[in-house]
Amino acid sequence: MTFCEQVCGLEKFLDSYGDGRYKLGCYRQAACDPRKRLLSLTTTTSGSGPGKTNCAKCCSADVCNSNGCGETDPFQQSSKVCYNCDGNLRGDVCRKISFCKTNEMCYIQEGLRQGELFYDSGCIDSHVCVSIHAPVIGRRDLETFYKHVFLKRSDQNLRCCPGHLCNKDYGSLPTQKPGGQHSFPPPTSIVYTHSPHISVCKSGKQCYNDGICQSSTCICPDGIFGDHCEYTDIRGTSFILVFPQTTYPDCQLPQALIGTSQNGVFHKFSFYSHFNTSTQFSPNLFTTDFNKSATMASDGKFLRGVELTFSSKVSLYAMTSCSKSGDRFSEGYMAIPTNFLSTKYIIPLYKLYSATAAYGSLIVIAAIKPNTMINIYKKQNGVTSTYMNIILRPYETYQMSSVNDLSGTLITSTDPIAVVSGHVASYITAGGVNPLMEMVLPTDQWDRVYVIPHIAQRPSKFVRIYSNQSTNVTIHYQDKIESKSILERNFIDFDHSMVSYLNANNDVMVMVFPKGLADSSGDSFMMTVPGINQYLSAYEFAVPSGFNNFISITTLFNAVDGFILDGNPMHHENGSHIFGGTNHYSTFTMPIHSGVHRISHKDNVRFGLWVYGNGPKDGYGYPAGMAFRSNTK
Incomplete structure (x- = not known):
């Protein structure tokens, strides 16, 4: 929207194809005649060629050039037009x-953010303004929910x-006084979005995953969310697991942990x-062990790995x-169901402690369809390197290693593949x-x-941000x-302590690498x-034995209370807080014992959840789950 010093104007013209087009903007007062018509009509040019103006008007009120020349005033179509910043x-x-x-x-x-006043504006449910002293907002989607809920009520x-x-103008509007004609009743508890999740669908966009568009709004089934019902949780019934080479392949004990409250049968x-x-x-039966033949012992093509198929949806690790x-050597990852595997990956890794095979970078790829062509565009220590391609048969697994950091390596394929990256061994600080090891998104x-x-118990961590295309973050x-720039297929690192926030203008991938502890306790x-x-609004997840285990949660500041773990209210100590954009987030941790658990929030709030553990000369970590975009093609 443009602010005019004199008058607003509207011109309607026909382009070279005979289609009606409109030009709106600011005009000098002298361009208008007494009947509020624009004078000196001239030929106008559009993207499809020149056209002749056949209608024009001018006016002097706010957004007054939104109607005329045969157009209906959107002010009359909608109850309100509001500033939205x-x-x-x-x-x-x-x-x-x-x-x-x-x-x-x-x-x-x-x-108030970092000592400076700022202002949010837009549309808000009328009952929020007229029914409560401390506004209660149940937002239709995650983005607008985050936009409002953190502010002081x-x-x-x-x-x-x-x-x-x-x-x-904030200062021009009166403050409602308690007890006055327009006073609000006392504050009530915050209300959050409940299922079915509702979100706005924009013109020309459809609702996915059986969502229904009603009055330009996607109404999503339970467990589905997003502006267009494009997100669903990552639980699945079929998984491919591969295990990269480690320091002692003969000692490696691969297993899977099954996160579910259901009973059933799975095929291995x-x-x-x-x-x-x-x-x-x-x-109670949530772990399954595999033979060493499921693990990789060297580079090349092998039939190494397992496929698990379940009778109901589970989270798998x-x-x-x-x-x-x-000494002990452990690590874990969250498995991605086969229906979410894809054909394009950027490899996340970390710098090598030593440029030797003992600390080498690893990439493992598994195919599930015949004659899958894999294209590998290598990057080594941030520099574009060689290209290679291979053909894999169903259930054939390929491992490549390097004494360089392969972060940013691009992998594409003709059919969906599973990709795991990692290091034979790593020493960080x-x-x-x-x-x-981590299964790559x-x-x-x-x-x-x-x-x-x-x-x-990890006071210091490295965070690495990976790009697919050039981006600012x-x-x-x-x-x-x-503010930093990341080139295409590149990365940046920063030191993370208690809580950090980042936003980018293009999609990025983020990994955290907790530093080892000097006393060898992790x-x-x-x-x-x-x-x-x-983020999800509920998780069923599994925690391994043999570690001092913890979970971490990130959520909105006003939602830190109300979490329910295994049917009981959660009690946690104070967390850390950060402002990100116009939002206020919190993160906290708590210990947890091994086994299968379920965690949710009494108000159905979506939140992030991670599982990790420490042991003498040992450690592991993985996200408990996440939402994936689905059925959007």
Whole structure:
């Protein structure tokens, strides 16, 4: 929206194809005649060629050139038109507007971030303004929910008004006084979105995953969410697991952990023997071990890995462990169901402690369809390197290693593949050596906004951000805000302590690498960080034995209370807090015992959840789950 010093104008013209087009803007007062028509009509040019103006008008009221020349005034179609800006500082001019629904009013809200006042404005449900002293907002989607819920709920910082564009200036609107004609009743508890999740569908966009578009709004089934019902949880019934080479292949003990509250049967298919076995699973029978033939011992093509098929949806985690010479070596990852595997990946790794094979970078690829062509565009230590391609048969697994950091390597394929990356062993700052491994997210499952959680007993961590295409990223960490650029298929690192926030203008992938502990009570590991749009409202997850285990949670500041673990209210100590954009987030940790658990929030809030553990000269970590975009092609 443009602010005019004199008058607004509207011209309608026909392009060279005879289609009607419109030009709106500012005009000099002298361009208007007494009947509010524009004078000196001239030939106008559009993207499809020149055209002749056949209607024009001018006017002097706010957004008055929104109708005329045969167009219906959207002010009459919608109950309100409001200024809609996020995070404007004092003195900033809001130049965006929103057309509100019939049950909405305009609002402007004042907040304080890092000592500076800022203002949010837009449309808000009318009952929020007229029914409560401390506004209660149940937002339809995650983005607008985050936009509002963190602000202090008081009549001193949220002001509503009923007119068009009435929320331009915070200071011009009165504050409602308790007990007055327009007073609000006492504050009530915050209300969050419940299923079915509701979100706005934009013109020309459809609703996915059986969502129904009603009045330009996607109404999503339970467990489905997003602007267009494009997200679903990552639980599945079929998984491919592969295990990269470690320091002692003969000692490696691969296993899977099954996160579910259900009982059922799963089938275990060995790539090596082609032998299929059936086993029961339940919350008490939640682990299954594999033969060493499931693990990689060297580079090349092999039939190494397993396929697991379940009778109902589960969360699945792969673990590897080894005890040798008084040392332990463990690591784990969250498995991606086969229906979410894809054809494009960027490899996440970390710098090598030593440029030797003992600490080498690893990439393992598994195919599930015949004659799958794999294209590998290598990067080594941030520099574009060689290209190679291979053909894999069903259940054939390929491992490649390097004494260089392969971060940013691009892998594409003709059919969906499973990709795991890691290190034979890693040593980050202190502690002992430990393998690293993580199942890689496809590039179509990245996000743009992330909160990095606090990790218990790990005061210092490295975070690495990976790009698919060139992007700019803003990072809030350690009381600093920095903006950085990342080139295509590249990465940047930063030190993370208690809580960090980042947002990028293109999708990125984020990994956290906790540093080892000097007293050898915990080694380094590698863990995926899902973005805030990938949070779930409930998780069923599994925790391994043999570690001091913890969970970390990230959520909105006003939602830190109300979590329910295994049917009981959770009790946790104070967490860490951070402002990101116009949002206020919190992160906290708590110990947890091995076994299968379920965690949710009494108000159905979506939140991030990670599982990790420490042991003498050992450590592991993985996200408990996440949302994936699905059925959007």
